[in-house]
Amino acid sequence: MLQSFVYQSLPSRVVFGAGSLGQLEAELDALGVQRALLLSTPQQRHAAEAMAQRLGTRSAGVFDRAVMHVPIETARAARQVARERGADCAIAIGGGSTIGLGKAIALDSGLPILAVPTTYAGSEMTPIYGITEDGEKRTGSDAKVLPRTVIYDPELTCSLPVELSVTSGINAIAHAAEGLYAASGNPVTRLMAQEGIRALAAGLPGIRANPHDIEARGSALYGAWLCGTVLAHGGMALHHKLCHTLGGSFNLPHAQTHTVVLPYVLSFNAPFAEDAMRDMARALGTPDSAAAGAWDLAHGNGAPTSLRELGMSEAELERAADIATQRPYWNPRPLDRAAVRAVLQAAYEGARPS
Numbered sequence: 262m263l264q265s266f267v268y269q270s271l272p273s274r275v276v277f278g279a280g281s282l283g284q285l286e287a288e289l290d291a292l293g294v295q296r297a298l299l300l301s302t303p304q305q306r307h308a309a310e311a312m313a314q315r316l317g318t319r320s321a322g323v324f325d326r327a328v329m330h331v332p333i334e335t336a337r338a339a340r341q342v343a344r345e346r347g348a349d350c351a352i353a354i355g356g357g358s359t360i361g362l363g364k365a366i367a368l369d370s371g372l373p374i375l376a377v378p379t380t381y382a383g384s385e386m387t388p389i390y391g392i393t394e395d396g397e398k399r400t401g402s403d404a405k406v407l408p409r410t411v412i413y414d415p416e417l418t419c420s421l422p423v424e425l426s427v428t429s430g431i432n433a434i435a436h437a438a439e440g441l442y443a444a445s446g447n448p449v450t451r452l453m454a455q456e457g458i459r460a461l462a463a464g465l466p467g468i469r470a471n472p473h474d475i476e477a478r479g480s481a482l483y484g485a486w487l488c489g490t491v492l493a494h495g496g497m498a499l500h501h502k503l504c505h506t507l508g509g510s511f512n513l514p515h516a517q518t519h520t521v522v523l524p525y526v527l528s529f530n531a532p533f534a535e536d537a538m539r540d541m542a543r544a545l546g547t548p549d550s551a552a553a554g555a556w557d558l559a560h561g562n563g564a565p566t567s568l569r570e571l572g573m574s575e576a577e578l579e580r581a582a583d584i585a586t587q588r589p590y591w592n593p594r595p596l597d598r599a600a601v602r603a604v605l606q607a608a609y610e611g612a613r614p615s
């Protein structure tokens with residue numbers, strides 16, 4: 262029997278397709294804005310500059326200081342530049358770090374954000390923000406920070422290095438995986454999760470074979486959109502808690518950490534989330550378990566599979582287990598510190614889950 266559920270749709274507009282960046286001006290018109298501040302990382306300044314040139318007088322210039330985890334000082338500086346230059350909108354071109362900076366501006370000023378994602382992290386679809394102050398990342402959820410318009414143009418992702426493409430894609434898959442067994446799950450997000458995983462699993466090998474394969478890039482970006490939407494509906498569990506711990510307190514790289522940790526959390530949760538695991542294995546196209554399928558997708562496409570490879574020391578696992586169990590997220594399988602420590606040990610070693 263179909264169970265009762267709540268489904269809350271989120272008000273964002275998605276423009277998808279190869280070459281869709283060509284619709285940027287029309288999308289600014291649709292938002293009713295005149296002058297956009299362009300946000301990027303230093304590495305992607307050239308992409309923001311090209312956009313600024315194209316926008317001419319509608320550009321309020323480029324702010325290229327986006328970095329991982331949105332330091333409060335950077336957010337304040339960007340807000341000030343937006344004010345001084347009379348921007349009535351911000352365009353974030355980049356991955357989760359740049360879109361996170363856009364969200365920090367929107368949180369304070371209410372400026373509408375137009376996001377042009379160039380990774381598969383999925384932040385553009387969520388009202389979740391994170392700002393780091395005095396070494397601590399504060400996260401929250403606010404409808405104001407949800408980008409109003411998202412332009413997904415697969416052509417812009419062709420420059421994303423293969424290893425980051427694979428790990429960022431598996432980062433997206435992790436959102437869908439935890440969405441599949443979320444207590445807040447519903448039939449619509451479950452459909453999105455399965456289709457998102459399928460599209461990413463189909464796209465990543467093609468990207469590895471040819472990073473400019475626009476079909477494969479399109480499939481992965483479409484999957485990233487769906488998985489980001491699943492994340493926006495809540496349902497982060499043990500996997501996300503561990504990744505937030507490892508990224509926030511041990512400075513491990515975001516997408517790679519998600520890639521390494523996912524198979525071991527799936528393996529741990531499997532007996533308590535059998536339907537979700539079956540759906541995930543089918544979406545991955547593996548005859549094996551979801552955990553083994555996730556590991557194969559990473560390993561088969563040259564991604565790291567162990568925390569050891571990411572530079573973590575075995576001794577640090579103790580502190581990671583302490584932090585991850587302090588304020589645990591809901592999880593389908595009840596857990597204690599020993600269980601979390603065992604999952605971390607497995608992720609440290611990186612063997613294929615049986």
Ligand SMILES: NC(=O)c1ccc[n+]([C@@H]2O[C@H](COP(=O)([O-])OP(=O)(O)OC[C@H]3O[C@@H](n4cnc5c(N)ncnc54)[C@H](O)[C@@H]3O)[C@@H](O)[C@H]2O)c1
Pocket residue numbers: 302304305328329330331355356357358359361379380381382383384385387388389390391417418419420421422425429492515516
């Ligand atoms: N709030 C949310 O809902 C949410 C969701 C997912 C991730 N995040 C946050 O996003 C951050 C991670 O984002 P990310 O994994 O997208 O990485 P990122 O934004 O930090 O990008 C990683 C690097 O790749 C470069 N890059 C991005 N796209 C490129 C492209 N197409 N070509 C060449 N280089 C490119 C960037 O300039 C950067 O140097 C974390 O801080 C994470 O917490 C937030």
